[in-house]
Each structure stands twice: as C-alpha cells, then as structure tokens.
Amino acid sequence: AQSVAQPEDQVNVAEGNPLTVKCTYSVSGNPYLFWYVQYPNRGLQFLLKYITGDNLVKGSYGFEAEFNKSQTSFHLKKPSALVSDSALYFCAVRDLTGAGSYQLTFGKGTKLSVIP
Amino acid sequence: GAGVSQSPSNKVTEKGKDVELRCDPISGHTALYWYRQSLGQGLEFLIYFQGNSAPDKSGLPSDRFSAERTGGSVSTLTIQRTQQEDSAVYLCASSSFIGTSNNEQFFGPGTRLTVL
Numbered sequence: 001a002q003s004v005a006q007p008e009d010q011v012n013v014a015e016g017n018p019l020t021v022k023c024t025y026s027v028s029g030n031p032y033l034f035w036y037v038q039y040p041n042r043g044l045q046f047l048l049k050y051i052t053g054d055n056l057v058k059g060s061y062g063f064e065a066e067f068n069k070s071q072t073s074f075h076l077k078k079p080s081a082l083v084s085d086s087a088l089y090f091c092a093v094r095d096l097t098g099a100g101s102y103q104l105t106f107g108k109g110t111k112l113s114v115i116p
Numbered sequence: 117g118a119g120v121s122q123s124p125s126n127k128v129t130e131k132g133k134d135v136e137l138r139c140d141p142i143s144g145h146t147a148l149y150w151y152r153q154s155l156g157q158g159l160e161f162l163i164y165f166q167g168n169s170a171p172d173k174s175g176l177p178s179d180r181f182s183a184e185r186t187g188g189s190v191s192t193l194t195i196q197r198t199q200q201e202d203s204a205v206y207l208c209a210s211s212s213f214i215g216t217s218n219n220e221q222f223f224g225p226g227t228r229l230t231v232l
Contacts (some may be wrong), residue, residue, distance in 0.1 A: 034220060043120070043207060043223035044159075090159065102147065102166070103175075104221060108158035 002027045002095045006107035013081045014115050021076040021089050021110045029097030033074045034104065035065055038088040047089075050074065051096075061085070081114045088112075118142070120224035122208050128230045129198055137193040137227045141210030148191050149221060150183055153205040162206075165191065166213060198231045205229070 003026045013019045025031055032051055036044040048059025055067045065076045074091060088111050092104045121140045129135050141148050150162040161175040165185045176182070180198075185191040195202055205228050209221035 036223075041225075043122075043225040044209075046220050046222065049220055092159075102164055102172075103161050104149075104159075105161070106151075106159040 002031075002093050002103075002105045004091050004093050004105055004107040006089075006091055006110045008110050009108075010111045010113065012113045012115060015083055016080050019078050019081045019085070019112065019114070021091075021112060023074045023076065023091030023107060024072050025074060025091070025093040026072060027093055027095040029095050031072075031074075032094040032096050033065075033067065034092040034094075035059065035063070035074075035076050036090045036092065036106075037061075038090065038109070040087075044090060047076070081112075083114045083116050086112055086114045120208055120210050120222055122206075122224040122227050124227060125225065126228045126230075128232065130232050131200060132197055134194065134196045135198055135229065137195075137206050137229070139191045139193070139208030139210075139224060141189065141191070141208070142222055144212065145210035145222075146188065146213045147211045147221075148185055149209040149211075150191070150193050151207045151209065152177075153207055153226070155204075159207065162193070195229075198229075200231050203229055203231045 005024045034049045035047040038044050048057050050057045050067045058064045063078050088109045090109050091107045123138045146167045148165040151159045153159050163183045164172040180196045183193045205226040207226045208224045211221045212219045
C-alpha cells in the first residue's frame with residue numbers, strides 16, 4: 001500500500017520569505033513523487049516530479065523539491081514567496097513496482113497563504 | 117493544444133436523480149482517470165482506463181457509480197440515485213503511456229456536483 005502525509009493543513013509565510021511545504025510518503029518499492037498546485041475553482045496543475053537522479057528537482061514557477069530517501073520526504077520549497085503562490089498544494093506518490101502502479105495517491109493538501 | 121475539458125462545470129441535482137459527468141482528455145493520451153475531491157479529504161481515486169484494457173474500477177465507492185470510455189477518448193462518469201454524500205468536485209485527468217510507466221497526469225477543471 002502507498003500513502004502520503006502532508007502534516008500541515010495550512011502554511012503562512014510573508015512575501016519574499018522562503019517557503020517549505022512538507023510531504024512524507026510510504027511505498028513498498030521505488031517512489032515516483034509529484035507536486036501539484038490547485039488555484040481556487042481550478043483543476044490541479046503539475047509542478048514537478050521525481051523519478052530518479054538528482055535529489056533536488058526543479059519545477060514550474062520557481063518551485064523545487066528535495067527527495068530524501070532516508071527520511072521518506074519530498075518537501076516543496078521556494079526561495080522567495082510571492083502573493084500569487086497562495087493556493088492549495090498536493091503531494092502525490094506512485095509505487096513504481098507491483099500492481100496498481102498507475103494509481104496516484106494524494107495527500108490531503110496544504111493551503112499556502114503568502115502575506116503581503 | 118487543448119487541455120483536459122470537463123462538462124458541466126457545475127451540476128445541482130436532487131437526491132435520487134441520476135447524473136452524467138463528461139471528460140474529454142488531451143488528444144493522444146491513452147490513459148484516463150477519474151478522482152473525487154471532497155472538502156478536506158484530498159483526492160480519492162475512482163477509476164482508471166488505459167487503452168483497450170479493462171478499466172480498473174477498484175476505487176468506485178458503490179455500484180451506483182459507473183464509467184465508460186467510448187472509442188478510447190471521451191469518458192462519462194454516471195452516478196445513479198444520487199445521495200447527498202456524493203456532493204464533491206469530480207476531477208478527470210489524462211496521461212500518455214510510455215513503456216510500463218505512465219507520465220504525469222494532466223487534470224481538467226472539474227465538475228462541482230451538489231446533491232440537494
């Protein structure tokens with residue numbers, strides 16, 4: 001079974017400050033990890049993914065995420081937050097081994113509010 | 117290129133009525149997914165179609181839910197005898213299929229279903 005935990009329902013950060021949105025995962029095999037962002041009344045937009053290779057993955061809108069195998073984490077980061085980054089962020093995982101590997105399991109989401 | 121489209125964007129229905137939700141995936145994407153997003157619950161996987169293979173219906177919550185995909189393109193999710201607990205946003209996603217792994221999923225804007 002695979003699972004994702006986003007321990008914070010909400011993260012508040014001042015504009016211009018660095019931001020981190022936390023995600024931890026659990027899979028039996030090798031993880032395929034994603035971050036998506038959802039703006040109000042919109043569908044989910046892909047931000048970035050990790051399969052293999054460099055642990056630091058760069059994505060859209062200046063976001064990056066760091067894969068840490070020993071801590072089973074994939075935290076989303078941005079050096080300088082913008083008010084326009086305010087949205088709902090979802091972490092998701094797929095197990096690349098075994099049946100049902102096409103299924104994405106999502107966390108419950110973290111609401112990011114960037115304060116001007 | 118057009119993204120994933122869904123219709124209607126909003127649907128209000130009375131308890132006990134049937135509803136049909138439509139998804140038009142990105143052209144050329146062979147994989148199609150339906151998810152349900154309830155308030156504070158994250159995304160719940162419902163069903164997955166891949167090419168001409170039998171769909172994976174393991175996420176459908178009851179036999180009132182069904183889905184089909186005609187001609188490997190457009191998909192319809194049907195909910196019979198709707199209940200108030202069916203109220204949610206229903207999201208459709210599609211992805212290309214490369215080798216034994218699917219690529220990232222691209223989401224439509226969703227259909228917000230309200231059952232009175």
